[in-house]
Amino acid sequence: MINFNVPPYVETAADYIQECVKNQKICGDGTYTKKCSAWIEERTHTAKCLLTTSCTHATEMAALLAGVKAGDEVIMPSYTFVSTADAFVLRGAVPVFVDIRPDTMNIDETKIEAAITERTKGIVPVHYAGISCEMDTIMDIAARHGLWVIEDAAQGILSTYKGKPLGTIGDYGCFSFHETKNYSMGEGGALLIRDAENIEHAEIIREKGTDRSKFFRGQVDKYTWVDYGSSYLPSDMNAAYLYAQLEIADVINDKRLALWNRYYENLSPLAEAGKLVLPTVPAGCVHNAHMFYAKAADLKERTALIAHLKANEILSVFHYIPLHTAPAGVKYGRFHGEDICTTRESERLFRLPMYYTLTEEQVDYICEKVKEFYA
Numbered sequence: 001m002i003n004f005n006v007p008p009y010v011e012t013a014a015d016y017i018q019e020c021v022k023n024q025k026i027c028g029d030g031t032y033t034k035k036c037s038a039w040i041e042e043r044t045h046t047a048k049c050l051l052t053t054s055c056t057h058a059t060e061m062a063a064l065l066a067g068v069k070a071g072d073e074v075i076m077p078s079y080t081f082v083s084t085a086d087a088f089v090l091r092g093a094v095p096v097f098v099d100i101r102p103d104t105m106n107i108d109e110t111k112i113e114a115a116i117t118e119r120t121k122g123i124v125p126v127h128y129a130g131i132s133c134e135m136d137t138i139m140d141i142a143a144r145h146g147l148w149v150i151e152d153a154a155q156g157i158l159s160t161y162k163g164k165p166l167g168t169i170g171d172y173g174c175f176s177f178h179e180t181k182n183y184s185m186g187e188g189g190a191l192l193i194r195d196a197e198n199i200e201h202a203e204i205i206r207e208k209g210t211d212r213s214k215f216f217r218g219q220v221d222k223y224t225w226v227d228y229g230s231s232y233l234p235s236d237m238n239a240a241y242l243y244a245q246l247e248i249a250d251v252i253n254d255k256r257l258a259l260w261n262r263y264y265e266n267l268s269p270l271a272e273a274g275k276l277v278l279p280t281v282p283a284g285c286v287h288n289a290h291m292f293y294a295k296a297a298d299l300k301e302r303t304a305l306i307a308h309l310k311a312n313e314i315l316s317v318f319h320y321i322p323l324h325t326a327p328a329g330v331k332y333g334r335f336h337g338e339d340i341c342t343t344r345e346s347e348r349l350f351r352l353p354m355y356y357t358l359t360e361e362q363v364d365y366i367c368e369k370v371k372e373f374y375a
Ligand SMILES: *Cc1c(COP(=O)(O)O)cnc(C)c1O
Pocket: 053, 054, 055, 056, 057, 080, 081, 083, 084, 126, 152, 154, 155, 175, 176, 177, 178, 187, 188, 189
């Protein structure tokens, strides 16, 4: 069976984790947490990176930092993971969903402005498949209306938009290191902070509302409760697992891109024949091969294709059920405008296996079986 996902693992991780255990240093903000944050800061040129227990938690931190309150409205796509909305619903805010673009499955930037009301406080672009949203337009709308931007870059590490790393363009950016992502620590994530003046507040929120980070830097004599907060630090053992992958991040990225390109080339004849729709990478976007997806004609054809692949020992899966159609989405959010693409395109989309240890031969075999289905 060819699995849909195999979590990334690099052998040096076992040594690094053992080192944490032997030194009895497994709590948060240890050696490996610092190494991971420093690596991310260097690669993304962001003011600060704080490692978190998940991308969900990084987004919750961003919502707290942005001062989101009950009744605030936050604009986001409906075609996304639940955490994008949850982080704001937890603060009593209302997710206002707008339609997506069919070419990238990202929020349709031309539909954002019409959804803005006097209650709107921010925009949450989600970079689907590690391919950037149209950030120039989004940042321009935000600036003109005085809104913050929190990027859900859960899938976007090492991707760029016009040369800028995803997660560093908005006020805050959130990465995921869940086991389904390009780099993993089992459960984990990171908050990227663009503006230096927001760093101290973020450190306080992450450390249960205390100034403990300052204490460790020797800036205060003892630490105390200074604000609201929670506990968003991962164990250093998880960071050790992640750091082993970051050390060879480019090797992993290149391998994924090679597999992605091979899928694309193999399936291009089907796209040219009008059978399948392949993903679009807009000019100015460099992606990280987080995912290889394609679109069948409709739900019925997709269901049959997934079954055909499964019969050939290949696991292919569909993706998000639009949030505005889910029970919590109906309860807490609303869709602005017409759902032209969100439901229709989400019902057509399927994802093919994509992970570091997948081989080119396996990609060829998978493509052969997709072609067989359409023959
Ligand atoms: C994976 C993912 C998340 C959640 O990440 P966790 O680290 O599991 O909390 C949020 N948003 C998107 C778009 C994701 O793909």
